[in-house]
Amino acid sequence: xxxxxxxxxxxxxIVKRFMYVNRRAPYGTIYALECxxxxxxxxxxxxxxxVVFLDDGVCQLKKNQDTTGIGMKNFSKTYGALDDYDxxxxxxEKESLDARGLTAGDLVIPVEVMAADELREVMAQQDVIISS
Amino acid sequence: MKFAVLINEGPFTHQASDSAYRFTAxxxxxxxxxxxxxxxxxxxxxxxxxxxxxTDDRNLVSLWSRLGRDHDIDLVVxxxxxxxxxxxxxxxxxGFRISGLGQLVEAGIQADRLIVFGD
Numbered sequence: 001x002x003x004x005x006x007x008x009x010x011x012x013x014i015v016k017r018f019m020y021v022n023r024r025a026p027y028g029t030i031y032a033l034e035c036x037x038x039x040x041x042x043x044x045x046x047x048x049x050x051v052v053f054l055d056d057g058v059c060q061l062k063k064n065q066d067t068t069g070i071g072m073k074n075f076s077k078t079y080g081a082l083d084d085y086d087x088x089x090x091x092x093e094k095e096s097l098d099a100r101g102l103t104a105g106d107l108v109i110p111v112e113v114m115a116a117d118e119l120r121e122v123m124a125q126q127d128v129i130i131s132s
Numbered sequence: 133m134k135f136a137v138l139i140n141e142g143p144f145t146h147q148a149s150d151s152a153y154r155f156t157a158x159x160x161x162x163x164x165x166x167x168x169x170x171x172x173x174x175x176x177x178x179x180x181x182x183x184x185x186x187t188d189d190r191n192l193v194s195l196w197s198r199l200g201r202d203h204d205i206d207l208v209v210x211x212x213x214x215x216x217x218x219x220x221x222x223x224x225x226x227g228f229r230i231s232g233l234g235q236l237v238e239a240g241i242q243a244d245r246l247i248v249f250g251d
Contacts, residue, residue, distance in 0.1 A: 014241050031140075034173055041233040047241065060135060128240040130248060132140060132173070 016127035017048045022057035022098070023131065027072055031132040032060045036078060038130065043085035050089035050126075051082065052119065053111070054096045061107040079109050093119055135159055136243035137146050137169045138236065140250035142177035143192035144185070153195055153247035160203050168206040168239040169196070172229075173250070176214040179207070181225035193225050200227035208235045 004079070020039050026032045042049055053061055067074040082090065091125065092111045097103060104113050114122070137156055140219060141148035156166055171178050183193045200207045207228045214230055221230065240246045 016220065016241055018237070018240060030173065030239070031143050034213060038172070038236065039186050042237045045234070045241070047237070077186055082178075132250060 013046065015047055017050070017125060018042060018130070019050045019052060019126040020126045021052045021054070021123075021129060021131040022060055022110065022117060023055040025056040026060040026062075026065065026076065027067065032057070033073075033075055034077065035130075035132045039087060040045065040078075040081065041087060042085050044081075048089075049087050050091060050122070051087060052091045052093070052123075054093035054119070056096075056100075058100060058102060058107075060094055060097045062102070063106055063108050076108055082109065090118060091122065093097060133159075134165045134167050134242070134244045136167045136239035136246045137177040138239075138246060138248045138250075139169065139171050139178060140248065141174040142174035142210050145174075145184065146178045146247040146251050148251065149175065149192050149196075152247075153192065153199065153246060154232070155249070156205070157199060159206075160199075166203065166205050167243040168208055170239055170242075171207070171209045171238045172213050172233075172236065174217070176209050176217055176219045179209045179228040180219055180223050182223050196211065198225040210236070 022032060022035055024031045034085045039051055058097055061079060065074050065076045090111045093115045094113050097113065104111055137152050139149055139152045143149045156169060160166060178192055178196055181193060185191050196207060199205060209228050209230045211230050211232055224230065
């Protein structure tokens, strides 16, 4: 964005903090897939986007998913596109990983593992939170 | 205040649409502005004019349509979610329009608050 000065009549663009919170398993319901679709569209807007995975939502990022037995599309590779879309703030709740015997190394993309307390603070700083 | 509303569940199975409807009507009654109501996930079913609940039950599709008409509210149905579920212009109730997810993000940017109603 160009520098604003007193002669600049352009309306400054609004940049808000958008956080997308994934709390559910990748399959069984459509929420995970349709949330990912929102995030990929949202990335086209010049907003401050972050994506959070907690509770069963951490399983969305699990490596080596195989959906052949349930006849659904394995969309886990699409999370790799987040980086291409410049979505770099990807947070995973530590407690949710621990409870499921997972570590960051089990996930398909690099993430920032965050304790619930810390995550709560980051959530409190957001302008818009879309949870599913 | 300027509100945007996101509805992620269809009518009847979940209360989300009922709650969102009541919230929206109450906000308008208090003089607030509704920038947009966006229907996503199964929420797109709230726009299906073929919906025909029993006559002694509320009809959320017509309730939304009427509220939209009376208050000139932008009722937007997500195209990707709608196509998946067979919601097209042919079955769209009056007052709704089908558009992209960008309309949801834009509503989040423009409104003071985005209120999410889901399961």
